[in-house]
Amino acid sequence: xxxxxxxxxxLKGMLGGASVYVGLPVLDAFLNGNGTAFADGxxxxxxxxxxxxxxxxxDTPAGGTRWVPSKIGPGYEIxxxxxxxxxxxxxxxxxxxxxVIGDGRPNLVHWSGHAGILxxxxxxxxxxxxxxxxxxxxxxxxxxxxxxxxxxxxxSVSRQPVSYSTRTGTTFASPDASPLALYTxxxxxxxxxxxxxxxxxxxxxxxxQSVLSAVTEQRHALMKGLxxxxxxxxxxxxxxxxxxxxQLAVQLQKPxxxxxxxxxxxxxxxxxxxxxxxxxxxxxxxxxxxxxALACNQSRVFTFVHTAGTSETYMPGSSKIYHQxxxxxxxxxxxxxxxxxxxxxxxxxxxxxxxxxxxxxxKEGDGTLLDNTLVMAFSDxxxxxxxxxxxxxxxxxxxAGGRHKAGQHIAGKGDAVTRxxxxxxxxxGAPVGEFGAGSMKTSNPINEVMA
Amino acid sequence: MRAHVMRLCAxxxxxxMLGAPCAALAAWTKTYVVxxxxxxxxxxxxxxxxxPGTDCPAGTNPEPDWIQVLMKAGxxxxxxxxxxxxxNPTRSPVHGQNQMAFRGKxxxxxxxxxxxxxxxxxxxxxxxxxEGINLDxxxxxxxxxxxxxxxxxxxFYKTLGCWKTYRxxxxxxxxxxxxxxxxxxxxWTTVVVVSxxxxxxxxxxxxxxxxxxxxxxxxxxxxxxxxxxxTFSIKPSRRYEAIFPARSRNGVITSTKxxxxxxxxxxxxxxxxxxxxxxxxxxxxxxxxxGYVGGYRPxxxxxxxxxxxxxxxxxxxxxxxxxxxxxxxxxxxxxxxDGPYGKKTHISYALWLSAIPAYVMTPDASEEVTSVxxxxxxxxxxxxxxxxxxxxxxxxxxxxxxIDPNAKWxxxxxxxxxxxxxxxxxxx
Numbered sequence: 001x002x003x004x005x006x007x008x009x010x011l012k013g014m015l016g017g018a019s020v021y022v023g024l025p026v027l028d029a030f031l032n033g034n035g036t037a038f039a040d041g042x043x044x045x046x047x048x049x050x051x052x053x054x055x056x057x058x059d060t061p062a063g064g065t066r067w068v069p070s071k072i073g074p075g076y077e078i079x080x081x082x083x084x085x086x087x088x089x090x091x092x093x094x095x096x097x098x099x100v101i102g103d104g105r106p107n108l109v110h111w112s113g114h115a116g117i118l119x120x121x122x123x124x125x126x127x128x129x130x131x132x133x134x135x136x137x138x139x140x141x142x143x144x145x146x147x148x149x150x151x152x153x154x155x156s157v158s159r160q161p162v163s164y165s166t167r168t169g170t171t172f173a174s175p176d177a178s179p180l181a182l183y184t185x186x187x188x189x190x191x192x193x194x195x196x197x198x199x200x201x202x203x204x205x206x207x208x209q210s211v212l213s214a215v216t217e218q219r220h221a222l223m224k225g226l227x228x229x230x231x232x233x234x235x236x237x238x239x240x241x242x243x244x245x246x247q248l249a250v251q252l253q254k255p256x257x258x259x260x261x262x263x264x265x266x267x268x269x270x271x272x273x274x275x276x277x278x279x280x281x282x283x284x285x286x287x288x289x290x291x292x293a294l295a296c297n298q299s300r301v302f303t304f305v306h307t308a309g310t311s312e313t314y315m316p317g318s319s320k321i322y323h324q325x326x327x328x329x330x331x332x333x334x335x336x337x338x339x340x341x342x343x344x345x346x347x348x349x350x351x352x353x354x355x356x357x358x359x360x361x362x363k364e365g366d367g368t369l370l371d372n373t374l375v376m377a378f379s380d381x382x383x384x385x386x387x388x389x390x391x392x393x394x395x396x397x398x399x400a401g402g403r404h405k406a407g408q409h410i411a412g413k414g415d416a417v418t419r420x421x422x423x424x425x426x427x428x429g430a431p432v433g434e435f436g437a438g439s440m441k442t443s444n445p446i447n448e449v450m451a
Numbered sequence: 452m453r454a455h456v457m458r459l460c461a462x463x464x465x466x467x468m469l470g471a472p473c474a475a476l477a478a479w480t481k482t483y484v485v486x487x488x489x490x491x492x493x494x495x496x497x498x499x500x501x502x503p504g505t506d507c508p509a510g511t512n513p514e515p516d517w518i519q520v521l522m523k524a525g526x527x528x529x530x531x532x533x534x535x536x537x538x539n540p541t542r543s544p545v546h547g548q549n550q551m552a553f554r555g556k557x558x559x560x561x562x563x564x565x566x567x568x569x570x571x572x573x574x575x576x577x578x579x580x581x582e583g584i585n586l587d588x589x590x591x592x593x594x595x596x597x598x599x600x601x602x603x604x605x606x607f608y609k610t611l612g613c614w615k616t617y618r619x620x621x622x623x624x625x626x627x628x629x630x631x632x633x634x635x636x637x638x639w640t641t642v643v644v645v646s647x648x649x650x651x652x653x654x655x656x657x658x659x660x661x662x663x664x665x666x667x668x669x670x671x672x673x674x675x676x677x678x679x680x681x682t683f684s685i686k687p688s689r690r691y692e693a694i695f696p697a698r699s700r701n702g703v704i705t706s707t708k709x710x711x712x713x714x715x716x717x718x719x720x721x722x723x724x725x726x727x728x729x730x731x732x733x734x735x736x737x738x739x740x741x742g743y744v745g746g747y748r749p750x751x752x753x754x755x756x757x758x759x760x761x762x763x764x765x766x767x768x769x770x771x772x773x774x775x776x777x778x779x780x781x782x783x784x785x786x787x788x789d790g791p792y793g794k795k796t797h798i799s800y801a802l803w804l805s806a807i808p809a810y811v812m813t814p815d816a817s818e819e820v821t822s823v824x825x826x827x828x829x830x831x832x833x834x835x836x837x838x839x840x841x842x843x844x845x846x847x848x849x850x851x852x853x854i855d856p857n858a859k860w861x862x863x864x865x866x867x868x869x870x871x872x873x874x875x876x877x878x879x
Contacts, residue, residue: 061623099675104637104668159540273538312544314537319517321537321544327625327768330511330615333499386628389636390675414673 049302051377054311076409084353095394098412110309113380120436129169148299179267194255261296280351287358309380326384374400416440477646477822483806486677489627491582491801500619506578507613524554547763549862558864562851565774573775576612583801584745604799630717637668659823687830720756745801747786762851
């Protein structure tokens, strides 16, 4: 007998004079035989995230490189600074030779690079972007229906929390900057174990939800009489309100069971100091929490910062920070590169390797969480010594549920970085046909990596 | 390759009405855009960027031991180590350790008062080969050029040529890379116009060479090189313009009369103000133009360029004590506008440049330039104070350091430097 309801159906009711909408739980009738996909053919959801680290990877002005493979296409060789991703090579595509084009705007050091990648335009001023970061477009497209539209994480142990995710270009996300804060957010009060058989909707959440809903008309009326600038501010504010509503609505639904979801133990916060071993361990612990949050369907979108553009990290015991070393270390004549810089770049990449390992450790269906995820990893510079915004290292990691033809090296030959950003957006299903502005405007994704 | 622009300035009145002076008739004109420029610093080693060479037998000046520098300035070892510790919250990962400034007598700020500390010493060039121009016509003084020309005046090179910022093969020193990368990404554009009245551009007794700036940005090709034959309109500027009377012999253009002029420099100090300036440029068969612009420049603004780029950052990143730079420039200055017995306020200098063919238009972009003339009269009045490269629009550098007014701890002569008991981080 054909069901009258689908997995998208909502039940409508009233609570305390206000309407309450309750989504249907994921009934077995909605799933296929082995539970790996919905019966209507929809796949396990694809997750998307950005991973940022500061100070690029090592190039030399004479053309040498420690990270760009010589082989183009599938089967690229593992360069010294890519060692940490070697175990996942078949799931990682490497993008070299892409650049940010300023169209006359100056290179704002440690800012123009990732701003260009995320927004599609070189910014006019440091500390601001000229538009929203594209992860927010992705979140709007695929982040609905989960408790958190986006999870923003900063593992850098910097003096100030670091996030490059923004909806306005002026206000940036407030990331969880310690493992304990992230754990509390993900698995503290409000978390519902999707595997629990003893699930009931929380009346207090229903009440809060209805209260928020009740102000909808008022806030629409309020928006009408405001200036453009004030409307932008309020839009940002109400965006957060809507996220809250969404979270509450999700908590009124009985979640589908998730085999891979295991509630982790609360972690300990990292010791003080931003030495690279501490940052990498922080990255590993926070990646494990993130992975479980994705597996438990708490969110489908995340942003992750390993180190800021002006990275504060350093080798334990050294009086020099990595940032300083990239600038002051001469190129070794025999080696042809900056050895200490390269050593630190490799250390930083170990953090990225640990991050990917945590996502790849979670079995999901017939693959891993990483197989159902696309991580776009990138930095702020190419040759960090001179703050170059040419040849910024970029990676697409994970198979995105089969949509990413991973394991390739794509040489950009001076193309704009926006081609990689657009490719990422289109792979995960964001409805974006073109991206960027000026010389970086593109409607030309990199088809070679798109299934 | 772009063909020579060879046309007469046939309608001077009409062009002048459009905002493009046209005082001189030129028989030929060649136009270029600068794709690379850097201080002329001969590198005497065979390999590397810091190796020992004929210029600097001990190699590039080594990194100072900053713990020792601070201890010499009166800080205890514990204080010095804590000031240099990456875990010290007073040491900004971006702007450095402000307390580094206060190492003069009675902890005076050595950046603004370099004489408050004894000369730390800066090893200069000891080699005899140098690049540039014989500015004073005296072949018995100065360097010998790599191709044997004697009397090359470049005391700037002698003074700073072993400093890591400047030392390295052409296009590979860290300073040249940093600032040319900025220029090539659009920070500024310099165009060059060469015109002559003779029949043969390669051999012409009446040549003019004009340097101007443009608001049109350089364009890179797919390989990251600056693209040829793009179009640039001259921006009239009272600050950046220099016109040189010259002659050409076998394609080599040399000045016939020293002039005063100013160019946009690839440095933290934007203004290359030259007096008794000359050119020595070569027009190559492939259409490019390379060579030198030389002259005497005020040396103190050079020093302030580095101080304003944030003293603690420059010192640590470029391996130099800034007071040493001040003493060395003062010691080696070789020219006084007031005559041979006047105070030596200027130092001989040369800028090496490489330019590629480009279309250069009049300021209103109505037509290609056909001669070398001054556009200063068309320029709006502008601030004529010395211009420094902005570190950031949000950063205000005061006395060589960036002060966060909201910080609990402030650097200064009386700052208390005590590491907290639970401090972690570097051991050295």
